[in-house]
Amino acid sequence: MILGEAAAAMIISKDLFLLGDQDYLRLPNKDEKRSQGPNMGRTNTAPNHRVDSTAVHFPCLLDQRPLPVHLAFRGISVSVGGRPILEDVDGLVRPGQVLAVMGPSGCGKTTLLNSLSGRLKLDSGQIYFNRDPLCKRWKRKICYVLQQDIFFPDLTLRQTLEYQARLRLSDVMSHAQKMQYVDHIIDVLELNNCQDTIIGDYLKRGLSGGEKKRANIACELLTNPSLMLLDEPTSGLDSHAAHSLMMTLKRYAVSEGKTVVITLHQPSSQIFHLCDKLLLLCNGRTAYFGDTCKVVDFFSSVGLNIMPHYNPADFILEQIKGPQDVRQKIILAAEEARKNKDYPIELRCHDVSFITEKYDHKILPPSHGPYPSLEQDALNQMEPDVRRLWLDTHSHASSSVSSDTNDADCYFSWPTSFWTQFKVLAQRNFQEARPRMLSKLNWVQTIGLGILAGLLWFQLERREEALHDIQGWMFFSTTYWMLFALFGALSSFPPEREVINKERRSGAYRLSAYYLAKMVGELPLTITLPAIYHFISYPMLGFHSPLVFLTLLGFLLLNTVVAQSVGFFIGACCMDMQVSITMSALYTLATQLFGGYLATNIPPWLTWMRYTSMVHYAYQNMQIVEFSDGLPILCAKKSKFAICQMSDSIPVTSILEAQGTYLPLWANTLVLLGFLFVFRLLGYMVLRYFNTPK
Template sequence: MIISKDLFLLGDQDYLRLPNKDEKRPAMIRPVVKSQRIDTTGHFPCLLADQRPLPVHLAFRGLSASAGPRPILRDVDGLVRPGQVLAVMGPSGCGKTTLLNALSGRLKLDAGHIFFNREPLCKRWKRKICYVLQQDIFFPDLTLRQTLEYTARLRLPDTMSYSQKMQYVDHIIDVLELTNCQDTIIGDYIKRGLSGGEKKRANIACELLTNPSLMLLDEPTSGLDSHAAHSLMTTLKRYAVSEGKTVVLTLHQPSSQIFHLCDKLLLLCNGQTAYYGDTCKVVDFFSSIGLNIMPHYNPADFILEQVKGSSDLQQRIINAAKESRRNKDYPIELQHDCHYISDKYDHSNKILPHNPYSNIEQDTLNAMEPDVRRLWLDTHSHASSSVSSETSDADCYFSWPTSFWTQFKVLSQRNFQEARPRMLSKLNWVQTIGLGILAGLLWFQLDRKEEALHDIQGWMFFSTTYWMLFAHFGALSSFPPEREVINKERQSGAYRLSAYYLAKMIGELPLTMSLPAVYHLISYPMLGFHSPMVFLTLLGFLLLNTIVAQSVGFFIGACCMDMQVSITISALYTLATQLFGGYLATNIPAWLTWMKYLSMIHYAYQNMQIVEFTDGIQCASQSKFKLCTSDLNHIPMSSILEAQGSYLPLWANTLVLLAFLLVFRVLGYIVLRFFKAPK
């Protein structure tokens, strides 16, 4: 654990730790001036003094949590110091992941306390925690380097320049040995990309970019072969020691090599502590209760077999673990008569001060390891200032790492780059060009006469309907997998939801408009090009209808967690939209007339007719329009629309479409913000 002669942060002031020969007194500290110096002691490059994280001394005691009536954790203790790796082990369902959720602040506890350098867990400390989930959730079409670069630009502070952030990414890639695969796409079950071990390291790399003080990893070795698992654990161990990080991870069934890489072990059995202490002493603990390991047997396999035994054997192990808490070797920080800073308030909402050394004698402090004692004493000055301050609530205030504009700009670029291979794939290009040519040939060079009226209307209705369905179901199918990534990033506090939502609308807008524009560019001139203004106006309404349909798809995708349910609802809505659009049925029953006003196709189809037939069309020899006589051989636009029922003017239809766009976008944001927020 590298502690001496290192930069660290106490409150809002930067300090340089100087070694002290007298171990009974706290190490000397003095302020240092923030500069652009690059640390050459093995720590992250490009970090200013105010970006050096304070090493975290994590202690938790008496943790209890439940899911409804069923208890999951019961009176769990643990302690891990900077530079150490704590392994949490136990059979499936024993509460390993629940414990990590509690330590990260994502789970409400029934009882117990969590302390970071003897301070209660709050929002300020949550920013110094990285939580690597068991699932590897990424955008599959981005390369590993692109993923890390976007993460760095989002989660590293604006005080760092772009070049500094990229040097930071290079350092992470080098530390986790990802150089050879940095230009490989992440991939998924369809597209081949990174291997399982590389995805695990990529998952860890994204979280390490924030240079956290505490690392929580949920089964980082699951799904990996023995060599890849050992390589990953070796990297984590080396990183924890060299960078002075505190690491807590869950392991399912590790090899003996991986098992011995961990400094501390917390063994859980039915949500209770079956063993806590040094990893190298667990065999002696089991031997003391009559459970002896066979020679050349993996200790990890042995202890897991014991805690999976009969209920009597499990209770025997748990009782022995409880008895070991009374040992003199049990950490002083976990003893229940040791007072930390109180998280209770008096009537004036100020933290009540307590003497953190009220039950710790000088002999006990002298008996501690030098590094542990130094950490205790160094944090005393920080604790005292926090206790006496009246702005303790402000210390826990959550602040975003980057500004709204930075988040919007980076997310717009990422959304564009991530969605481009999916929305502008070769198959979509072939489909669009082929369909444009086919539609142009089917309705080739139609004269603006009454005989061709039905065919011209058919092209309009087909174009608006097809691109409505394309955009709607495209948004619907892309949203569920993207939602997992967004939820993970929102839980880590990477950016504002408003910045993401606005960036998604703007970043994907050129992609959403590209294919409909190409289709229109091909098919309309083949239909019969008459006026550039009419061509551009029809294109505008086609694109507006496409964007509105995409908005409805986002809203339904945000509301429905189940893909099948969202497809069913979308099919019902889009088919109803077509039926009441004004082309398939004009004689709508009076009691169903109101439904056409909920159809986006209805307004887009009417607008296209208004634009196309502004100058009217020529009457047929046997016209169905009564106004066609020998004196009047011209059908005005109003008569064409009146034959389909009532209609609105161009500006009114446009306003209704814009209202559809605004309402569904706002509703989608409200759903994500208040109803589907990640827990």
């Protein structure tokens, strides 16, 4: 029930708890370290107890030790869509302990972790961290390792960890210190041999399943969290890899005084006995809570005896998946166990009858919010280390958090500044997107298409007979790169959104920093291929003026960036890829139809749609530049332009008038910039207020 010898060395002194919102101890400066010697200047809280012959040590982490977490949750009830998932679930886990949450599929294990992390709203119940109600300040001190391994597949393991360290570790730390964190995490989780391997996915071979699990945990351990929540980290691993991972987590919890809650589906007996506490769920209700080593005795007390040399984990799972009467008997026995004197005193005290029947005098210390205070006799029943943790955290909590604590009261500051987040995210976006946007296939496609377009429209004469072909090159160039950029952004957004949502839930960075960094980081990649195409095809078409060449390139790139903005917006709005592709296809086809090349005699009641076409403005601008500053277009003998009766060349105004109404160059440019700004802003608003991660 109580921490015992391991806890005695893990509980931090009262002075540390009274630090309040200062999460970490002060780092001694170089002079202090030199005078204190190698063993001074750091808080030693590692216990003497060892899981095996090798203990985990984090020299760089010990200088900044966060508050240990005493996690208690009582009466947790959660329903989704009117269907109850959890009903009246209790649990308690202290620093240095590992709480295993077990049960059959669909019993509510992941729902419980979501509730403890604050990602799911409770119907009833309370969750307390060191007697503080769960709030935003505490959410930032929790690491939640999801069952799915969500990463950028083209980054190596070390690059992934380095970017996480630069984003999530405080700006007061130097770059060298952050890299030291990364080195130690890699060493402890035994990832040295694969640190330069890409993460990979189902198309690209990269890390193995076990290595991805460790990488997932490593990303969260970088922040030195107080509480670790892990959702089935051993799933998909072989027995050796699963046991090795659990041994590492256990050593880390004991040596660093971390509080660990982990869900397990069907563990081996070795993994099962590594856990200190066990919470067994059956149909969302508590079937057992207590010491792992006592679960067999509990089942024996209800007439369910385990066979010799049988895996206890397999045995208890078989029982709670058995007949209805057996399951009901187990649940009733678990409810009776709550009234037992061996049940944790912190969880028993919510039973008012227990307090009033056993004690007559006043409760000390004063009650803090809905979390009950313990009477002096109840406190005396605790072991000294647990009692000190209880009282010290109470003195801190009563002075820092009121009974009506909400997210606004729990002040949280980002670990890094906006500029740091922007800079790191821009670098990461560039590095992550470069293999995808500038792949060998895209290079071959761009160069081949540029040569083909140049050959098709090779050295066109500046005559009216070739006017339609010159316009064809302009229209093809604008529409092709519009489609390329829009659908490229669309296809890359869904997998990236999963990573961004995971990082946003953990409070790694501001959404605004990510959004601006994505625009800036991917801008060089977005314009590279269209520029290469233009450098190849336009000189083959007929090079007349460097100014015209560069101006046409500018409008081609502007149209490409605008199309990418539309792709971001549609990708942010549509969670379903098929829906987003359908919407994008409808918009791009309409854009081409009303662009001014395929159809010029548009019915009057449809003319308004041309003003929603980005191609319309870019195509007009390219014509204005090409036909105004370039060589004149000579009239044909039988010209369709009336101006040719008085002139030998066709002015640009006559060419544009033949397509309908037109705007001047500056107006078309402003409209394109407006498209760019509006769609980027709308994409941000959707991510910020509508499709926010739950």
